[in-house]
């Protein structure tokens with residue numbers, strides 16, 4: 001069969017792009033290396049529970065926000081099992097034992113923080129107004145028409161996120177708290193642009209959501225849209241080689257010996273991984289070099305816990321813990337002896353969730369270099385040394401959890417963890433970079449990758465292009481799909497279908 005489009009990678013980006021194009025009548029084939037589709041949306045079973053791999057807290061699903069509208073347009077919103085959190089977050093600081101409860105909603109966010117920092121009330125309002133104003137500079141974020149992708153931005157758009165906060169807020173403790181979502185975008189002080197901070201914060205301030213039971217069902221809903229519109233998903237089929245002639249792709253070859261052809265190919269995997277499969281010279285050397293120069297975001301060590309029945313209370317929102325103020329931007333550079341200095345944790349909801357938690361996930365930022373010495377190994381074969389190191393890291397996190405919940409060791413039934421190596425091998429992401437390429441306010445052009453490439457029938461999509469996560473990847477999927485359908489074609493249809 002001659003496909004209109006072949007998408008390499010059946011993760012969040014590949015599936016959203018495929019669903020949008022299938023709705024446009026294109027014959028789409030998505031090729032995914034793992035047996036299970038979804039990438040960051042995939043869930044796994046362990047200790048009798050289901051855990052999500054890379055989608056724990058969700059922005060954009062508040063009624064009228066971008067994700068809510070995209071999913072309504074695709075006809076899958078009503079089938080999604082997601083629930084809103086009861087507040088934005090709680091942040092505990094171990095040094096003074098204060099727990100800050102922060103409310104969602106633009107005004108309530110300001111009000112709840114001003115309750116702790118009354119002297120900063122006016123500054124908080126101005127800071128939040130600025131966050132919302134910065135999102136206005138990104139039309140696609142509001143599903144508006146884009147007149148020109150090269151936009152003129154306000155000076156604050158490309159300030160460093162930490163400098164933006166400091167420009168409005170004088171109190172050092174409050175500055176730190178306002179950066180709490182840093183682990184959700186891999187922020188680096190002095191480098192991560194203010195617009196990244198604004199786009200992510202605004203969607204979560206509007207209201208955070210979480211998947212109930214598992215995130216994988218979103219992957220299956222998107223796959224159904226592709227299939228119902230005549231497309232197909234090939235899973236357990238790794239693309240190992242790409243054929244090209246004169247900067248024009250002619251076929252992709254898979255691990256199971258298939259040779260697939262299409263008019264257009266879309267790379268929904270890390271561009272460096274894609275680059276290695278292309279014949280030499282397909283992308284100009286300068287472009288390849290640029291891909292190698294862009295910094296990567298940090299990785300993570302994630303702990304998966306199941307509780308003994310009816311022992312640990314369910315918490316209806318995401319929580320953050322940090323050892324002291326002033327560390328929010330330094331989680332990834334913490335020496336091993338002091339690690340962890342901060343983490344995000346939550347009790348994922350299940351269907352019919354009652355007062356007791358079934359499970360907990362703890363996400364700790366970690367530099368890939370901590371696992372560098374086992375980088376030649378593969379899952380389940382990393383050796384005793386690695387397993388010992390992993391156990392020590394788990395113990396270090398549980399020690400800190402005990403400061404928050406003194407009985408937690410007795411309440412835990414089973415505990416396991418994934419490391420930066422797991423992320424690298426599972427997604428084929430260089431150095432287990434959580435959110436792919438990092439954005440840098442000092443080099444905005446370096447980390448800005450257009451969806452079109454120097455190969456006339458190869459487009460890009462996914463977290464490395466523009467913004468990562470559930471808030472960013474589906475927006476890029478629209479931009480990628482519109483490279484074939486015409487600019488603003490899909491965004492207008494989404495607006496028409498969901499204006500209410």
Ligand SMILES: Cc1cc2nc3c(=O)[nH]c(=O)nc-3n(C[C@H](O)[C@H](O)[C@H](O)COP(=O)(O)OP(=O)(O)OC[C@H]3O[C@@H](n4cnc5c(N)ncnc54)[C@H](O)[C@@H]3O)c2cc1C
Nearest residue numbers: 009011012013033039040054056057239428462463469470
């Ligand atoms: C631990 C963790 C926690 C996270 N938490 C959140 C969160 O709470 N909220 C949020 O919004 N975001 C979160 N993210 C980020 C989010 O998961 C990613 O931004 C998103 O999944 C990226 O989508 P993508 O399509 O670019 O890549 P992926 O979802 O990784 O998809 C890429 C797909 O390509 C496949 N692939 C790779 N190479 C090949 C090949 N050669 N042939 C075929 N297929 C291939 C991979 O198997 C994968 O399925 C988290 C990420 C991680 C790792």
